[in-house]
Amino acid sequence: MNILAPVRRDRILAELPQCLRKEAALHVHKDFHPRVTCACQEHRTGTVGFKISKVIVVGDLSVGKTCLINRFCKDTFDKNYKATIGVDFEMERFEVLGVPFSLQLWDTAGQERFKCIASTYYRGAQAIIIVFNLNDVASLEHTRQWLADALKENDPANVLLFLVGSKKDLSTPAQYVLMEKDALKLAQELKAEYWAVSSLTGENVREFFFRVAALTFEANVLAELEKSGARRIGDVVRIHSDDSNLYLTASKKKPTCCPCKQVPRLGERTSAGCCAVQHRCLRLL
Ligand SMILES: Nc1nc2c(ncn2[C@@H]2O[C@H](COP(=O)(O)OP(=O)(O)OP(=O)(O)O)[C@@H](O)[C@H]2O)c(=O)[nH]1
Numbered sequence: 224m225n226i227l228a229p230v231r232r233d234r235i236l237a238e239l240p241q242c243l244r245k246e247a248a249l250h251v252h253k254d255f256h257p258r259v260t261c262a263c264q265e266h267r268t269g270t271v272g273f274k275i276s277k278v279i280v281v282g283d284l285s286v287g288k289t290c291l292i293n294r295f296c297k298d299t300f301d302k303n304y305k306a307t308i309g310v311d312f313e314m315e316r317f318e319v320l321g322v323p324f325s326l327q328l329w330d331t332a333g334q335e336r337f338k339c340i341a342s343t344y345y346r347g348a349q350a351i352i353i354v355f356n357l358n359d360v361a362s363l364e365h366t367r368q369w370l371a372d373a374l375k376e377n378d379p380a381n382v383l384l385f386l387v388g389s390k391k392d393l394s395t396p397a398q399y400v401l402m403e404k405d406a407l408k409l410a411q412e413l414k415a416e417y418w419a420v421s422s423l424t425g426e427n428v429r430e431f432f433f434r435v436a437a438l439t440f441e442a443n444v445l446a447e448l449e450k451s452g453a454r455r456i457g458d459v460v461r462i463h464s465d466d467s468n469l470y471l472t473a474s475k476k477k478p479t480c481c482p483c484k485q486v487p488r489l490g491e492r493t494s495a496g497c498c499a500v501q502h503r504c505l506r507l508l
């Protein structure tokens with residue numbers, strides 16, 4: 224029995240949404256990975272359609288994390304600040320290339336006194352969204368620490384990172400240009416994709432979450448193909464410490480038995496095009 228809500232008509236993705244800035248993007252391909260498109264057409268996406276991918280949203284207090292989620296999920300905006308206590312979450316259902324796909328968006332508290340509660344929910348994220356206020360340079364500087372804390376609970380090689388500047392409506396064009404320069408530099412350093420949004424006007428909010436959904440979906444399908452490919456060959460077996468965290472248990476070490484000998488980041492394409500996610504495998508003797 225499927226207990227998940229049906230997919231709304233405005234949550235259907237037939238194409239890969241593009242990045243905001245090519246200088247700081249997770250990848251700049253125009254379309255989904257060909258293996259993903261092919262797998263979706265041939266209904267070979269395995270368990271992806273039944274899974275729920277966890278996305279955590281972190282950042283300083285009052286940068287606008289809750290407003291960002293509410294603008295996307297409920298199309299509302301509250302000008303009054305109400306601190307998030309601990310965590311909250313929203314579920315969003317998408318259909319990507321005809322396959323249902325669910326994101327669980329975890330809204331965490333930025334206030335120091337609630338941080339220890341919130342951080343217990345960091346584990347198992349497939350994407351981390353680090354939010355800063357485009358009008359507050361200190362909140363940008365703090366993103367490094369927020370990311371470090373989130374990565375203590377997650378394997379850096381297996382999460383997609385997004386650096387999001389909020390409250391764009393409050394910046395003048397000149398202020399924005401200055402802040403964007405620093406933000407792009409930091410996004411490149413963190414290997415995160417950069418976005419700038421306004422929850423008040425809605426600017427880039429939908430585009431941003433569609434991009435998160437699409438890239439997370441792509442990474443999930445590639446991981447699923449890798450897993451089923453290994454099963455079909457019969458002589459390669461994947462090792463998990465926790466099967467419920469299927470895509471998050473990969474070792475940071477280079478695999479020694481992978482034929483392509485390359486270890487790309489999650490969702491990245493290799494020149495051989497055969498090994499799309501970092502993994503560890505063991506050839507049975
Ligand atoms: N002008 C403007 N104000 C915003 C925007 N986003 C959020 N705000 C305001 O900023 C304040 C804080 O927003 P929240 O979304 O509650 O901040 P938060 O990051 O969730 O804060 P914590 O839960 O304490 O971590 C509120 O008064 C919002 O109305 C925006 O895009 N533009």
Ligand SMILES: [Mg+2]
Binds near residue numbers: 288306307330
């Ligand atoms: Mg909040």
